[in-house]
Amino acid sequence: MGMDLLILFSVVVVSFKNKPRSGMQLTAWGMDPLHSWHWGFAAAGFGMLLSLVIYLAGARYLPAEAARRGAARAARPPLDRAARDRFALLIGIAAIVVIFRGAYEQVGNTIALWADSGVDREIAAGWTIPMTWFQALDSLIVFAFTPLLVARWARTHGPFAADGRDPARRLGLLPAQVAPVLRTLVAAGRLYEGEFRPGGTGVELCDPEVLRLIRRDTLARLRNEVAPVDAAVLGRFLPRWHGIGSARGGVARLREAIDQLEGIALPFSELERVILPARVPDFQPRMLDELGAAGEVVWVGQGAIGSDDGRVILYRREHVASLFDVPAAPELPTELHAAILKHLAERGASFVAQLPEAASRPDSVVAALWDLAWLGLVTNDTFAPLRTLGRTSRGPRGRFTLPAGGRWSTLASVVGAPPADTVRAHTRALMLLERYGVVSREAAAAESLTGGFASVSGVLRAMEESGKIRRGHFVDGLQGAQFAHAAAVDRLRAARDADADAAGPPVVVLSAIDPANPYGAILPWPTEGARRAAGAKVVLAHGEPVFFVERGGKKLRLLAPVDDALLPAALAALKRIAAARRHRQLRIEEVDGVPALHSPHAPLLERGGFRIEPGALVLSADD
DSSP states (O other): OHHHHHHHHHHHHHHTTTOOSHHHHHHTTTSOTTTSHHHHHHHHHHHHHHHHHHHHHTGGGSOTHHHHHHHHHHTSOOOOHHHHHHHHHHHHHHHHHHHHHHHHTHHHHHHHHHHHHHSOOEEGGGEEOOGGGGGGHHHHHHHHHHHHHHHHHHHTSOOEETTOHHHHHHHTOOHHHHHHHHHHHHHTTSSEEEOOSTTOOSOEEEOHHHHHHHHHHHHHHHHTTSOOBOHHHHHHHHHHHTTTTOSOOHHHHHHHHHHHHTTOOEEHHHIIIIIHHHHOTTOOHHHHHHHHHTTSEEEEEEEEETTTEEEEEEEEGGGHHHHOOOOOOOOOSSHHHHHHHHHHHHHOSBOGGGSTTTTTOHHHHHHHHHHHHHTTSEEESSSHHHHSTTOEEEETTEEEEOOOOSOEEEHHHHHOSOOOHHHHHHHHHHHHHHHHSEEOHHHHHHTTOTTOTHHHHHHHHHHHHTTSSEEEOOBTTOOSOEEEOHHHHHHHHHHHHSOTTTTSOSEEEEETTOTTOOBTTTBOOSSTTOOOOTTOEEEEETTEEEEEEOTTSOEEEEOSOOOTTTHHHHHHHHHHHHHTSTTSEEEEOEETTEEGGGOTTHHHHHHTTOEEETTEEEEETTO
16 A cells, blocks of 8 residues: 555656656556556556656756756845745645646546446447546547648648647647647648748648649639730730840850741741841851751751742750651652662761762752652751752753752651650640740641640640649630740730830831741731731731732732831831842832732822832832
């Protein structure tokens, strides 16, 4: 009995140190409540005593809070009468609290007595639940229901601090009790961890469904943030997006221009003489050769245009596999074509002189090479062959075709192994965003994209959900969902709100097939007769097409009325078109389908500098 009292005394003493009773409860679970309670209390007391010893032994490793408190006590002045009265009051309150706690702690005994007398604890096969197990019901409920309550709380709240102080405050628990539960929920994927709020101060947690709702509402707000602009604003935006009239030059600027022109088929003559110079003021053909020789840019033929030109597509080498579909080997016209293709496939990049029958039939070999190039089967590491295409020279033995210099190789060897479909779709979506700024069904249709808009819409939606791009109705007249980079949306809004000077050159001259010209591709022409054709030019005034000059320069169409303030600049744009022609003049024989001299617009053109000649209105760049 004396030993029992000693153990009980140790339990009581340690209990005054605010140590939890759960250890006693859990230790006594498996012990007989009638015969082994001595051992249960003994084990609990020993565990509490051991924890106290560990605490005292390791106190020196804790922060020096106790030392600071001791120093503060030493510096305190002696207690005066009022302080002693307050201290006595506290002692009285402490005595009352001890009595209250003594009564309150009998709850555990009450549960045990209730379980013993009022609960049927017998289970099948005559086994009875020990009465002491009911002592741990409160702890068991905490362990069982805390994860459910925390998870439910997280489903009804936004991002919260990872230390758990917010749910702990609501549930009446300590953060230390909630933190392990939160870590378990994160590991199980029930909570996401990250920095979600702009004003957050550290790692936060959030329920996945709550995060999806926040993202959905945020995206919906962003979609409605920008009112749609009209077609003229897109006509102002696209030339600026492509850097038309940019003052920056050099190879670096050429790389940027190629990034935006990547993947679209354009006549090489138009690309090198008109489209690239419009973006790079100091453009020289050798700059394009440098990129080709360095392996940065690959060109792919897409069909001949006559005997001296053809459509080509430019690709950055790292993107060619994702953007270019190597065509299936067609039935080749001759055995020479097959022999050349086999030689390049087996031996790799080769000069013309290394190809079969190059010595005996050079002209035939060059012609066969170009046939293969326009089929998209072979390419060259320079652009020089494209410039000399169709040219001949006279030598001692008569006329001969200029050799197609550089090394030729198969496109299959350049492309390599095809990437995954998702990678291809992602690269194509980025290509459209880079080229048009705003991607819609019309943009995909203008590109003749394999699979159409549906082939990239899934990737675009995923990019929007991840916050990389935005979706909305940005341009009136475009159908369906529209996607754009945030920078493109800002610049589109700037093109709508800015005055004429801030919005860029009020009048620009573009090739009709330039991707910077939205008309005839993304937007319809305002009138009939205009079309996207190689060699044709279009004049945009504040984004609206006003003049269309057909290839050959003999036919002119007025597409829209010109504001009086912009008329001189628009007519000066026609003079720039004249300056680029061989004789530095523009000879218009027909205006809107009517002979130029009988056109109702003839007086307007005369005021702009055109002079009357037999059968035509002529504008000279030197006048």
